[in-house]
Amino acid sequence: MNINDIAKEVFEIEAxxxxxxxxxxxxEFxxxxxxxxxxxxxxxxSGMGKSGIIGKKIAAxxxxxxxxxxxxxxxEAYHGDLGMxxxxxxxxxxxxxxxxxxVLKVVPFLKAxxxxxxxxxxxxDSTLAKNSSYHLNISVKEEACPLQLAPTSSTTATLVMGDALAVALMKLRDFQDRDFAQFHPGGSLGRRLLTKAEDVMQKENLPIVGDNESIKEIVQVVSSGKMGLAIVMSGDDILGIITDGDIRRAMESNQEEFFLLKARGLMSKNPKTVDAKSKLTEVQKMMTDYKVNSLLVCEDKRLLGIIQIYDLGI
Known part of the structure; x- marks a missing residue:
């Protein structure tokens, strides 16, 4: 029998x-x-064997x-851990x-x-079902195991019933992504929901040029900054931004006058900025909406740093 056909048969039976x-x-559900x-x-x-393994996942x-x-x-409950x-x-x-x-041995304690x-x-109609406040039926007609011995469809059904309980509880509690993130601070979702732009922005040795800088100086700053851009500033004022894409396009359209260009004639005015306190989810949405890979991080119009898509950890 074809190996892939075996897999497909398992999928079909369990589905x-x-x-x-x-x-x-x-x-009762x-x-x-x-x-x-x-x-x-x-x-x-609580559960034994494969049911216990599924139970651990449901608890998690x-x-x-x-x-x-x-x-x-x-x-372990029967041998001392019932006190938990x-x-x-x-x-x-x-x-x-x-x-x-x-499993049945712990029931008398729970009833008492x-x-x-x-x-x-x-x-x-089992002993467990009859001694429960509520019973959830996870019966299956066929296991995926060809011998009808190894728990396959039945453990999948148990897992799905557990998921149904969890999702129903989530919806009735109006459990949101921010709530989820609080329990997953180390995961990518938690990172994006709880971390702020100021926490991951690049703030040292920012690639900054004046508005009168020559194209040669601009290229050097973009190259050494390793961010693919240069910020055009006059004092503390942000005037614009020059990306490596801007430089390539200027080279193609201004071949003869390219080396005469100054920063003010090359920059894009009003660059996209984000507040330092913005969550990474908000930063990601802005990047998606504006189709950009970098944002200037500011506070009261004062430049604090640069955040790029690579800093989001996605």
């Missing part, structure tokens, strides 16, 4: 099972979401999208069969402490 997952939705929204504690997720997604959450191994679960917490237990011994228990299983 079909995910498409059927919506048929398993009941009012909505009730579970509302319970998590009202929760004053954390959402603790929840934690980064506004729902305080962490993963607790059921075996407080009365105000909601516990999400995952077991495809709904009969996983390690009166925690809300949300379960995910492929069997609505």
């Amino acid at each position: 079909r099972e995910i498409a059927n997952l919506s048929k398993n939705l009941t009012a 909505e009730d579970a979401v509302k319970a998590i929204l009202k929760c004053r504690g954390k959402l603790i997720i 997604t929840m934690a980064s999208t506004g729902t305080p959450s962490f993963f607790l191994h059921p075996g 679960i407080e009365r105000d917490d909601i516990v999400l237990l995952i077991s495809n069969s709904g009969e996983t011994d390690e 402490q009166e925690n809300i228990v949300i379960s995910m299983s492929g069997n609505p």
